[in-house]
Amino acid sequence: MSLSGVHGALSNLKLCQVDIGTGMDIVTDVAMDLAEAQDEGGMAGIKEIEAMVLECAKLDREINCFVDIVQQVTAEVSTQQPETMVDLSAKVRERFTVKIARLSDAELYNHHKVVAFKESIKNSSDQANQESAEATEESDEEIRVTQSQVNFICPLTQVEMLKPMKNKKCNHHYDEDAIMSLIKTKQKQKKKCRCPVVGCGNADVKQSDLIPDQVLRRRIQSQKRHSNPM
Known part of the structure; x- marks a missing residue:
């Protein structure tokens, strides 16, 4: 495979990451609906969805590691003789295996989508409690909506x-x-x-x-x- 072919494959992987991120957003929306419902079945469902989000975060992290390593290796061989391309796959596999072995699943909780998931569930639950307790007049509601719309900009x-x-x-x-x-x-x-x-x-x-x-x-x-x- 030529270097241009390698770069093309990496571009496809990055597109996969976009799809993974979209999927994480979708399941986060589902979890937020469950949090707003505030029932025991919903909380159990949120735990299952959180496990899915963590698996997606793990896959996203592995793709990042793989892309980084391929870019490092290809940068090294591009300055050497063409025959070094033969060892490209082996070098990538070796370095990827070592790097993945050093990673901890606990670090997945620092993934930005996982952080967003946890915060979104908390905020949805808090918002549901607040909305159930609020009883405002129409004029106050209009002010609140106007202020919210400003925050959308x-x-x-x-x-x-x-x-x-x-x-x-x-x-x-x-x-x-x-x-x-x-x-x-x-x-x-x-x-x-x-x-x-x-x-x-x-x-x-x-x-x-x-x-x-x-x-x-x-x-x-x-x-x-x-x-x-x-």
Whole structure:
């Protein structure tokens, strides 16, 4: 296989990761529905879904490891003679086996999708409790809805977020594509990425600080459905 063929295979693996991430979002939505129902059967179902999310996180991690190792090995052989390509598969297999053996399943709980899952379940349960206890007047409800809609707007794009990401440090939200683009731009400029929310003192937004906010995403989708009924 040529190096171009290897790079093509890696691109396909990365597309698989996108599908894995989408699947994790879908089962997270199901778990959030169960959390909002707040019954014993639902809690048992959440445990089963959490196990599925962890398995997906493990697969995603293994793909990341494999891609990293292939890129390292191909970078090494690209500067050597063509015959070194013969040993490419063996080198990748050996390094991958060693690296995977060093990984701990406990580390999976730090995977950003797993963190988002745990936080989403907690927030859904808390929100269900809050909504059941609230009895507000219509004028107060209108104010609350208006304030929520404002929170749906990305401070970077100034349009409604599609994939809201929450910053664990300052608790502000941004659309995933917009904030990742800004972080990459600042990295190329060798500068720190300041939180784009006006008045925020967070002067160093990092990718590791961001987690998907599934609760907010569902609220945005719910608001769209109510605004545009079939």
